[in-house]
Amino acid sequence: MKYNQIGTKIKELRIHNNLKQSEFAQIFGVSTQAVSKWENGGTPDIDVLISIADRFDISLDDLCGRTAHGENQLENSLYFSVLNASESERMKRSCHYCWSIFKGATGINAIENLGYSSVSAEDVEFSRCRVSRDEGIAYFLSSQNAQLMALMPEPEKGFASILTSTEQYSKLFHILSDPHALELFIFVCTRQQLLFSIRLASRETNIPEKEVERIFQKFEDYSWLVREPADIDDESIMLYRPAYKEYFIFFLFFAQELIHNPRFLYLGSVTNRTKPLLNECDDGKENK
Numbered sequence: 001m002k003y004n005q006i007g008t009k010i011k012e013l014r015i016h017n018n019l020k021q022s023e024f025a026q027i028f029g030v031s032t033q034a035v036s037k038w039e040n041g042g043t044p045d046i047d048v049l050i051s052i053a054d055r056f057d058i059s060l061d062d063l064c065g066r067t068a069h070g071e072n073q074l075e076n077s078l079y080f081s082v083l084n085a086s087e088s089e090r091m092k093r094s095c096h097y098c099w100s101i102f103k104g105a106t107g108i109n110a111i112e113n114l115g116y117s118s119v120s121a122e123d124v125e126f127s128r129c130r131v132s133r134d135e136g137i138a139y140f141l142s143s144q145n146a147q148l149m150a151l152m153p154e155p156e157k158g159f160a161s162i163l164t165s166t167e168q169y170s171k172l173f174h175i176l177s178d179p180h181a182l183e184l185f186i187f188v189c190t191r192q193q194l195l196f197s198i199r200l201a202s203r204e205t206n207i208p209e210k211e212v213e214r215i216f217q218k219f220e221d222y223s224w225l226v227r228e229p230a231d232i233d234d235e236s237i238m239l240y241r242p243a244y245k246e247y248f249i250f251f252l253f254f255a256q257e258l259i260h261n262p263r264f265l266y267l268g269s270v271t272n273r274t275k276p277l278l279n280e281c282d283d284g285k286e287n288k
Helices: 003-016 021-027 032-039 046-055 070-083 087-106 166-177 179-189 198-205 209-221 247-259
Strands: 128-133 136-143 146-153 225-232 235-242 269-271
Touching: 003 021, 003 032, 003 046, 021 032, 070 087, 087 128, 087 136, 087 146, 146 247, 166 179, 179 198, 179 209, 198 209, 198 235, 209 225
Parallel strands: 128 269
Antiparallel strands: 128 136, 136 146, 225 235
């Protein structure tokens, strides 16, 4: 254990939480001089160390500056590092860690020494990195208006084994290809968990009420909407509550990526699969 590392960590926690030494001291029932001493090389008693660790949700190993050994300790370090970030910084810090994971998982030499950064949305070639190997596929985007990492190991029976029937996909794409349906779905996604009527949806989108009712019925089939009848002024009306899935945003994102056609990917593009992308295995053997 390195005592100077304890003091450094205590100071880091205090500053991160916008606490003066006197305020930090008051929380743990010690003097301001004691906090100053810790931050300059001293060390608290074990019971105080435990109290500090509990207060700021970090491990004693992290507080004491012990080097993480093994996967569990590394995972804990990453967990507490993200957890102790401010809410506005957690996603950003996670993206930095994801970039390191992506580099390690894909092994692209060209990006090994590149730090995490974002570029303007217009720089299609400079913000994307993709990998397609027999072990799986990976994709990384770091533009100023969208940042995402996708890492998907190849299933034992191939990617084709996770797909549903082409009929179901055709039905879904047919619904979303209807301009009115897509506009109404975007309208639904802009709503909070508040009830709304067909009349309101029609007024907001300029789509006739009969058409709204027809499309909403399809949305109900996919559980994108929940119907809730209500009695208002002795009149029964039908209201709707959005039940959309957040992964629709991923769907829209990757649909947009299909539209993009970059000439090259500056960050890296590795395709060395020896089998089709939608390869499916049968009883442990690949279908040829």
